Amino acid sequence: MIGYIVRRLFSTVIVMAVVAFVVFSLLYLTPGDPAAIIAGDIATDEDIRRIHARLGLDDPFLVQFGRWVWSLAHGDLGTSIFTNLPVTQLIGQRIEPTVSLTLCTLVVSILVAVPLGVTAAAKAGGWLDRGVMAFSVLGFSVPVFVFAYILILTFSVELDWLPVQGYRTFHDGVWQWLRHLILPSVALGTVYVALITRMTRASMLDVLAQDYVRTAEAKGLAPEQVLIGHALKNAAIPVVTIIGVGVALLISGAIVTETVFALPGIGRLTVDAILRRDYPIIQGVTLIFSAVYVLVNLAVDLSYVLFDPRIRLT
Amino acid sequence: MNATTVVAPPIAAKSVSPTWRRFRDAFRRHPTALIGGVILILMAAIAVLAPWMGTIDPQAVFPARRLKPPSAEFWFGTDMLGRDVYSRVVYGARVSLIVGLAVAALSTLLGLAIGLVTGYVRRLDAVVMRVMDGLMSIPSVLLAIALMALTKASIGNVIIAITLAEVPRVVRLIRSLVLILREQPYVEAAIAAGTTLPRILVRHVLPNIVAPLLVQGTYVCGSAMITEAILSFIGAGTPPNIPSWGNIMAEGRSLIQIAGYLILYPGICLSLTVLAVNLLGDGMRDALDPRLARRM
Numbered sequence: 001m002i003g004y005i006v007r008r009l010f011s012t013v014i015v016m017a018v019v020a021f022v023v024f025s026l027l028y029l030t031p032g033d034p035a036a037i038i039a040g041d042i043a044t045d046e047d048i049r050r051i052h053a054r055l056g057l058d059d060p061f062l063v064q065f066g067r068w069v070w071s072l073a074h075g076d077l078g079t080s081i082f083t084n085l086p087v088t089q090l091i092g093q094r095i096e097p098t099v100s101l102t103l104c105t106l107v108v109s110i111l112v113a114v115p116l117g118v119t120a121a122a123k124a125g126g127w128l129d130r131g132v133m134a135f136s137v138l139g140f141s142v143p144v145f146v147f148a149y150i151l152i153l154t155f156s157v158e159l160d161w162l163p164v165q166g167y168r169t170f171h172d173g174v175w176q177w178l179r180h181l182i183l184p185s186v187a188l189g190t191v192y193v194a195l196i197t198r199m200t201r202a203s204m205l206d207v208l209a210q211d212y213v214r215t216a217e218a219k220g221l222a223p224e225q226v227l228i229g230h231a232l233k234n235a236a237i238p239v240v241t242i243i244g245v246g247v248a249l250l251i252s253g254a255i256v257t258e259t260v261f262a263l264p265g266i267g268r269l270t271v272d273a274i275l276r277r278d279y280p281i282i283q284g285v286t287l288i289f290s291a292v293y294v295l296v297n298l299a300v301d302l303s304y305v306l307f308d309p310r311i312r313l314t
Numbered sequence: 315m316n317a318t319t320v321v322a323p324p325i326a327a328k329s330v331s332p333t334w335r336r337f338r339d340a341f342r343r344h345p346t347a348l349i350g351g352v353i354l355i356l357m358a359a360i361a362v363l364a365p366w367m368g369t370i371d372p373q374a375v376f377p378a379r380r381l382k383p384p385s386a387e388f389w390f391g392t393d394m395l396g397r398d399v400y401s402r403v404v405y406g407a408r409v410s411l412i413v414g415l416a417v418a419a420l421s422t423l424l425g426l427a428i429g430l431v432t433g434y435v436r437r438l439d440a441v442v443m444r445v446m447d448g449l450m451s452i453p454s455v456l457l458a459i460a461l462m463a464l465t466k467a468s469i470g471n472v473i474i475a476i477t478l479a480e481v482p483r484v485v486r487l488i489r490s491l492v493l494i495l496r497e498q499p500y501v502e503a504a505i506a507a508g509t510t511l512p513r514i515l516v517r518h519v520l521p522n523i524v525a526p527l528l529v530q531g532t533y534v535c536g537s538a539m540i541t542e543a544i545l546s547f548i549g550a551g552t553p554p555n556i557p558s559w560g561n562i563m564a565e566g567r568s569l570i571q572i573a574g575y576l577i578l579y580p581g582i583c584l585s586l587t588v589l590a591v592n593l594l595g596d597g598m599r600d601a602l603d604p605r606l607a608r609r610m
Contacts, residue, residue: 011447018448026460034464137596141589143540145547145563146581153574164571252455256544259567270456274463274550282463290452297451 001305001312012298019290023283024068028061038081038277054081055279077284082276087284091266097167098265101188101257102250104181109189109196110243114232116193117200117239122227124205132197139194144253148187148260155183165262180261188257192246199242203235210234236307244300251289339601347597353590357583361407369401372557381573390579393565402557403580409469409546409558410539410587416473417538421480422531426523428481429488430515433496443489446482454479458541459550467553472545476538487530488523495519525602532595536588543584559584 027034035051036043051057056064071078077087120132156164162183168176207213208231216226258267266285273281305312341348360367376396384391390399432442449457454476461475495501496519504514545551546560547567554561559580566576 014444015447015451018444019451022445022448022452023460026464037464037466137592138589141536141592142585143543143581143588145544146577146585149563149570149574149577149581152570153578157571157574248453251453252544255455255459256548259548270459271548271550274459274548277463279463282460286452286456286460289456293453294451 004305004311005302008298008301012294015294016291019294020069020072020287021065023287023290024065025061027055027057027279027283034279038279040277051081054079072287077287078280080273080278080281082273082278087280090269090281091284091288094264094266094269096169096265097258097263098254098267100170100177100181101184101263101265102254105185105189105192105250106247108185109192112189113193113196114200114239117197118204118227118232120197121201121204121208122223124201129201132201136194136198139190142190143256144187144191145256145260147190148183148257151183151187152260165260167261167263167265180263184257184261184263187260188250188253191253192249195242195246195249196239200235200239203238204231207231207235233307237304240300240303240307244297247293247296251293341597341601344597344600346593347600350590350593350597353586354594357407357587357590358411360404361411364404364408367404369404370398372397372402372405373555374398381569383573384575391573391575393562393573393576394569399562399576399579402562403559403583406557406559406562406580407583407587409552409556410542410584412469413473413476413542414535414539414587414591417476417480418531418535420473420477421484421534421538422527424477425481425484426488426527429485430492430519432485433489433492434511434515439489442485446485449478449482450486452479454537455541455544458545459548462545462550467551469552469556472542472551475545476541479541480534480538484527484530484534487526491523491526492519495522525598529595529599529602532591532598536591536595539584539588539591 033048035048035055035057038055039047039051056067059067068078075088077091079086080090083090116132120129123129152164155162163180166180168180170177213226213230216230217223221230254265255267255270257263258265259271262268266289270282270285273279273285341351374397376392379388379392379396380394382388382392382396388398388400390403393399393402428442432439452460457479458472458475461478462471465471465475498518501514501518504518509517542551542558543560543563546558547564549564551560552558562580563577566573569576
């Protein structure tokens, strides 16, 4: 088990190093002078020189990369070109709505998707199963912002049940906070629920065809006990894996969802940075979100230990 | 994938290739795939025939008739500059289809090349796959955003940015297939018979990759259409002077409460097109992997 954990930690370090290198070298992969593009069409030569100096573009590539990694190690993600504030500070100010939105979505999605997938598999071919499959095809096809606007038009504009846009912090009261998160979470969670449900169903169907499930049924266990205790536990690894992989969907989706619902989170920060061509912010956000994604998947891989004794014992 | 493609009954092999026979059977078994195909052909026809679809210049500005709701004259209404939304949506189909097809073609070809090489050259494998793992750890929309922030907005750059984000997944698939195929008895037999490597790749490995690659390409196409719309929607995609579904929705963003149709029509078109692509992909996957077909 220790060997497995050490191996996974080691490969995580390598992947993060590659991510850092890719995120850094994007600036140099693109054709033309990045400073000129960041400065925009109406920039003077002086502006471009200033951005050159700010990004340290005049030094050799490896010197720049070394300096960048060194400041990363000190928790410094650079300085925003537009506001002149540290990127870490800007991200810190915007983190609460993003964390609220993604965590809410994550928890609710798993609570909905896993039971849905298990039930669909237990009654394969039934109406619920067909419904779940149709829903998952739709969930993959309707982009998150289109669905978000359909929700807004229905529940906010027509029915006037929920706020159209905006965010309340947790300190303004739990109910207000939650009310502003319902539609964004539903919009963001749909494709995630579709993904997890589909994988749970497929994985359960695989396991339900195994001999040990038939044995469990034959010895007279209640159907729920077979389903949860025997089948779900053995079907868990692909499900947990897809929950981790799907976090990429949540991150990409959060940027769009925050734009639609005007949530002042990291996604809005990114979109504003695009409009102002504030590259250090985009670089910092890309790096942080990728790190979160890598760490979530590390946690997923380590959780295999809980489900699979073969990993635990070797 | 599996060896059945190679050991198909000789009678069938005479008339049609077994892969295509399976595609044909899949369309019979899965009418939804057929529906997907029909919708896609319709969309393509609309995109090609855009000037003859009762449209006017999608960029023509008429301040006098701003924000008119849908009517007999303006089927999808007009936007904040008085432009005809119907014409813009029809022309917007071109962007989605071009980006979807171009990204699917480029990333499958690029992924195929890299996957074949890494699957066969052990020394490259470790290095290339670590790079691919790293690339895959950057959420694809973010990678595309980062690339678009550093280049001028154009459809070509959108295609390149999304392709770079999609390639690693294709490489992964191809590499895993190559690793299985290179151990197959018929490949070993070919090596023993002194067949050269390029010939083994073309005659024995490639034919078994084509089918799963096509399926993957379909999914890449659908996902690329969504990514393009997302990029345009947040202002990092297709330039505003070209009407695309994402652009039209971006312009409707602040008007959602008074002019929901600005978002609704392009949104429905986009969802329908992606749905059609996905249905086609599901049908093809079922055709190629009957074991998976019963469950997914």
